[in-house]
Amino acid sequence: MSNVSSNSVELLPAPVLWISAIMIGLAAACALIRILRGPGAPDRIVAVDLLASLVMAGLLISGLFTGNPFYLQITLGFAVILFLGTVALSRYLDRPDP
Amino acid sequence: MLTILASIFVLFGSFFCLLSAIGCLRMSDTFARMHVATKAVAFGGTMLVLGNFLARPDMASLLFGILIIGFFYTTLPLAGHVLGRTIYRSATPPAKPFVVDEGEPMLRTRTTNHP
Numbered sequence: 001m002s003n004v005s006s007n008s009v010e011l012l013p014a015p016v017l018w019i020s021a022i023m024i025g026l027a028a029a030c031a032l033i034r035i036l037r038g039p040g041a042p043d044r045i046v047a048v049d050l051l052a053s054l055v056m057a058g059l060l061i062s063g064l065f066t067g068n069p070f071y072l073q074i075t076l077g078f079a080v081i082l083f084l085g086t087v088a089l090s091r092y093l094d095r096p097d098p
Numbered sequence: 099m100l101t102i103l104a105s106i107f108v109l110f111g112s113f114f115c116l117l118s119a120i121g122c123l124r125m126s127d128t129f130a131r132m133h134v135a136t137k138a139v140a141f142g143g144t145m146l147v148l149g150n151f152l153a154r155p156d157m158a159s160l161l162f163g164i165l166i167i168g169f170f171y172t173t174l175p176l177a178g179h180v181l182g183r184t185i186y187r188s189a190t191p192p193a194k195p196f197v198v199d200e201g202e203p204m205l206r207t208r209t210t211n212h213p
Contacts, residue, residue, distance in 0.1 A: 011104075011153040011154055012101060012104055012105050012108060012149075012153050013101070013105060016105040016108060016109060017108075019109065019112075020108050020109060020111075020112035021112075023112040023113055023115065023116040024112050024115060024116070026116055026119070027112075027115050027116045027118070027119030027120075028119070029119075030116075030119035030120055030122060030123040031119050031122060031123075033123055034122050034123050034131070039128075040128070040188070040190060041188070042128050042132075042181070042184060042185045042188055042190055043128055043131060045181060045184070046122065046128070046131050046132045046135050046136075046181060047122060047131075047135070049135060049136065049177060049181065050118065050119060050122050050135040050136075050139060053115075053135075053139040053140075053143060053174070054115060054119065054139070056143060057111070057112065057115050057139075057142065057143055057146055060143070060146045060147065060150055061108070061112065061146070063150060064108065064149075064150060064153060067154075069154070069158055069159065072150065072158065072159060072162040072163070072166070073162060075162075075166055076162050076165050076166050076169070079166050079169040079170060079173070080169055080173075082169075082173060082174075082177075083173035083174065083176060083177040086177040086180070086181060087176070087177060087180050090177075090180045090181050090183070090184040091180070091184075093184050093188060094180075094183065094184045094187055094188075
């Protein structure tokens with residue numbers, strides 16, 4: 001971790017990035033608690049969708065940490081395929097009874 | 099100056115993501131959880147992308163930022179719509195009874211091959 005922040009160019013002040021990363025981590029913890037505790041499958045799908053969006057936010061903050069513009073392209077690819085999992089899981093739950 | 103603005107955007111975006119996750123944990127209703135998890139994160143992610151652009155204002159950041167925001171705002175409401183329909187059809191009880199419930203014919207035809 002110290003290795004990453006020592007030989008890289010941070011685009012923003014380090015405390016800002018650390019506070020943002022900690023907030024995203026707390027948000028991911030909340031989503032994981034909802035996944036564990038959700039009363040039914042729809043709650044868990046909602047929490048998985050939220051967790052995928054938080055992964056994308058974490059990718060953006062990682063790009064700010066390292067100063068590598070490649071993270072934006074990774075984020076774009078993730079944003080394209082993000083909703084497919086949610087739609088697939090929802091349609092799976094929503095299929096008509098046999 | 100631009101760095102301060104970018105820091106404010108990034109902090110606000112991640113704070114909004116945290117608010118959304120707390121709402122997803124604390125809301126009393128599956129519909130409210132779906133709403134707060136799919137709409138609020140789009141706003142927080144937009145703030146993060148804007149902060150990313152302000153921290154490195156070049157052409158690639160602008161282009162990818164516009165594309166990322168566009169995909170956010172087209173795909174996340176779509177996922178929210180499909181999720182809401184699934185929650186409604188799975189007969190999850192709301193915290194309070196619906197004021198207007200126009201979807202009952204849709205529930206009655208559930209066993210047919212719906213589009």
